[in-house]
Amino acid sequence: MPELADAVLPLIRTRGDLYRWSAANAHGRDMHEAIDILESHLATADAADAYAVTHKALASSLKVIARADDSSGIIGDACRRLLDLHPRLAAAASVPPAKLVKWMFAFQLDGDVDYFELDPVAYAPALGERGLKAYRERLEEVRTSIPAKSLDDWRDPHSHERWVLEWNDRRLAVLDRDVEAIIRTHARDRRVAAWLEQTAEALAEIGEIDLAIDWAKQATDFDLGHQSVQAARYWCKLLGEHRPTELIEARRYVFDRWPNGETAANLYSAVGADWPSIEPDIMSKLATNPSGAVSFALHTLHDPQRAWDLAHELDVESDRLWMSVADAYERIDWVATLPVHRRLIEAELQDADARRYRSAAVRLAHLRKLANGTEHAAGVDEFIADLRLVHKRRPRLKQEFDRVRLP
Structure with a gap:
């Protein structure tokens, strides 16, 4: 173990100040390198040695993330990689079940942080029958040790313990392949679309595909919110994998419910050669979502002319989308894109922002390259001169213009 530990643990541990975002990101990358080595x-490593290093690395990682600005999630992802390895290596190393149960409860109830879960399904091979029995008994001890929740007191001092119990109830229902328990623990009072989708995912995990599809459809139909949109993706995924003959109808249903570029693209992919027969109806409905219609024409149909026409016809407001349309339409008629480019550049420079300055400068350099040797070259240079004059009190903008050698 010494060689493996010496290669891995120094990259995980640090005494440095990780409250700075950049420092946390840099150390997070070191942690991923350590896990790659592991x-x-x-x-080839001895199972007990590999487990010991992983166990120590995980403990150190939790101490690191507890004092880090992990806004980017790099350190958190490293912790999750170790959490994925830990149960597999515990089984391979034949860690005593009693010792593992003790650690699992310490992790969940008394850990350095409380935003990671342990999955008893993943640990089942390592725990074995006796370990799982002890684990369930310990859960019941925790359950009976806390008072019933008062509906009048929102400051519940035992909220974390209740959350741990609920999480374990859900995962143990999956481990037991108990359909009724899965529905009871995952769907709860059925007042949230995400809970219905979670029920579908748990049912799919135990191979109850028909039930999973039904619950995913319930989540899709719950309302028009983002959770139902996510559930619709999962519903179609299940159908594509297990009932492909029903996928086109489902994709059409989802499009009619949420007519946008994404749902249109999914429908287009599903119908294949039959697309021309439904295209007029789909494009008509997409007109109610201008950005979706233009994005669909540009990125799915790969038709810059149609995207250009729709962008003008539907009066698209998104500058980002206009940039994409103009860039694509240049190959058809670059002169026609000049007014669009000018408007987008002027919009970029409305606010003092170094990143926008850089973007505007690069776009202007691109315009000069397009216009070089044509009758429009002088007009582009005059536009640049006007911008320099209007924004003469912005030295950073001048620096960006000079960097790309604008006149």
Whole structure:
């Protein structure tokens, strides 16, 4: 173990100040490098040694993230990689079940942080029958040790313990392949679309595909909110994998419910050669979502002319989308895009922002390249001169213009 530990643990541990975002990101990358090294040695390392290093790395990682600005999630992802490895290596190393149960409860109830879960389904092979029995008994001890929740007191001092119990109830229902328990623990009072989707996911996990599809459809139909949109993606995914003959109808249903570029693209992919027969109706409905219609024409149909026409016809407001349309339409008629480019550049420079300055400068350099040697070259240079004059009190903008050698 010394060689593996020496290669891995120094990259995980640090005494540095990680409250700075950049420092946290840099250390997070070191942590991923450490886990890469660990994973590369799993095939040849002694199982007990690999588990010991992983266990120590996980403990150190939690101490690191507890004092880090992990806004980017890099350190958190490293912690999750170790959490994925831990149960597999615990089983391979034959860690005593009693010791593992004790650690699992310490992690969940008394850990350095409380935003990671342990999955008893993943740990089941390591725990074995006796370990799972002890684990369930310990859960019941926790359950009976806390008072019933008062509906009048929102400051519940036992909220974390209740959350741990609910999480374990859901995962143990999956482990037991108990359909009724899965529905009871996941769907709860059925007042949230995401809970219905979680029910579908748990049912799919145990192979109850028909039930999973039904619950995913219930989540899709719950309302028109983002959780139902997400559920619709999962519903169609299940159908594509298990009932492909029903996928086109489902994609059409989802499009009619949420007519936008994404749902139109999914429908287009599903119908294949039959697309021309439904295209007029789909494009008509997409007109109610201008950005979706233009994005669909540009990115799915790969038709810059149609995207250009729709962008003008439907009066698209998104500058980002206009940039994409103008860039694509240049190959058809670059002169026609000049007014669009000018408007977008002027919009970029409305606010003092170094990133916008850089973007505007690059776009202007691109315009000069397009216009070079044509009758429009002088007009582009005059536009640049006007911008320099209007924004003469912005030295950073001048610097960006000079960097790309604008006149």
